[in-house]
Amino acid sequence: MDLKKLAAALIPDKDLLPPESYEEIYPERARAPKAEVTRLAPSPTGFIHLGNLYSALADERSAHTTGGIFYLRIEDTDEKRRVDGAVESVIRSLDYFGINFDEGAEIDSPLNKYGPYYQRRRAEIYRAFAKRLIERDLAYPCFCTEEELNAVREEQTAGKKTTGYYGSYAKCRSLSEERIYANLAAGKPYVIRLKSQGSADNKIIFRDEIKGEVTVTENDQDVVILKSDGIPTYHFAHAIDDHFMRTTLVIRGEEWLSSLPVHLELHKALGFRPPRYAHTSSLMKMDGGTKRKLSKRKDPELSLDYYRKAGYFPLAVVKYLMTILNSGFEEWSLKNPEADYRDFPFKVSKMGKSGALFDLDKLNDVSKTEISKLSAEQCYDFLKGWTDEFGTEADRQHFQDKTYIIDVLSLIMGIGGKKRRKDIERAEQGVRLIDYFFDDTFAPEYNYRFGKDTVNAVLKSFAEKYDPSDDNGAWFAKVKAIAPEVGFAAEMSEYKTAPEKFGGNVSDVAEILRIAVTGKPDSPDLCTIMRILGKRRVLKRLSDAEIL
């Protein structure tokens, strides 16, 4: 059979470049020996999720800790799945979490010399190589219909055979020249398949950057490389793109491990040296009694929007992911609390081999400590950013008064002091925590644990003694002084030795005042709260709180 003629008939494109020329068009990158070139290669199917972020972070860190390049390639070979605006959304979402590309689709960079970065725009490259494969008898046309393929699969399943297009099941592999041209003349649609040279009897020992030595079966499947619309499949596009974009390290989910033999054979057929691969274990979730991969449909916590809405600090999400990515990160963070996470010596080889369960408690903990490190200004910006988008009208109103909010936050969060409040995981909690500092959202619940006479006596007595210029010591001395007036112990030690002799103690006096002023039995330092609220408001709240 005249393969050159066949190739020309199958891929009649006029001005395809000779495949070899691409080696010069996309030369090896000048880079330091250890610098990694990595990529994120999403299909533009819509919104990016936590799994993507996780993977992107591994890519980005691998590139940037080695002085390499991290680029964005769009795998848009499946027209049906395309969603408008998806690319911008990927870039924006990642940017929100502080992850940026050096190069690639929609990235404004002088480094963009390996594009186009959309696979649909690289059609001629794939077709040039497919043509070359046909000429070399490493690929052939297949006219099988979906029905025929399904029938074969059913037969294979029934006979407990390996499913797929291989060996004697690969009918079109041995089509006669006449038959091929007749089909072509009849206008039958066709795909181009790889003519596999492998055998399922052979094992390949492969070194994965995460899993270590992996034993896989050699590929013997005549996989489709060009679909009937002339667009490549993922497998084919991956081999060509990662070669010519000079990717050194392909980091992808472990669901790809099973198609690794295909990729290895494709690289061989194409005459490329394969990149190094790192197959990451996936994020899992506990469902019922068993673990399962986090799912886009079922699990809202997979969506990145979920974290934005809930008001997690973006850096916290990233750091949480870092703790899963490299377990040494957590210990390192503890030793270097002020350090930028980017200074951590990230290594793909240190990534866990087994799928980690997504742990909300841990995320909450990381988020708490990140928020507790914010300056008053940063805290204000963070909370304001959240209220602008997700808060109530009242919240937005409150955040107009920046100086007042900053005073409140400094107190509530303990900013500047030695004791930082460290229980705010999400912006929303922080915003709700300061409601009582505003008259319109002050919603007291007067749940006193003492009777009317005691409560009113405490309230009245304090109102008489109250002087806004008192410092903490003077303020507390006054609170103490009220205790004996209502039969409470002024000293805790005194109370502890004989609790039955008193109706209560100083902390109970403080509790009554606290409920009156903040509307709740718990709050930060009451003295400071009163100072921020101001005399007029304090006195009003004290009298409003009396039991009638």
Add this chain to the structure above:
RNA sequence: GGCCCUGUGGUCAAGCGGUUAAGACGGAGCCCUCUCAAGGCUCAAUCCCGGGUUCGAUUCCCGGCAGGGUCACCA
């Protein structure tokens, strides 16, 4: 079902033939304290099972079992 990956406390996990089997989150308790928060201290809790190899296996080998993944003209 075939093939592949994984298997240390509830969770994330160090560990690479000899350890009292780290640490973190979560849980329980105590202390401190005007309450909350924070902080300090203490406690409970782990090597999937069975065979080997070895003086000695969590660690190496084999076999089970369990969980996950994958078997498309989707990526």
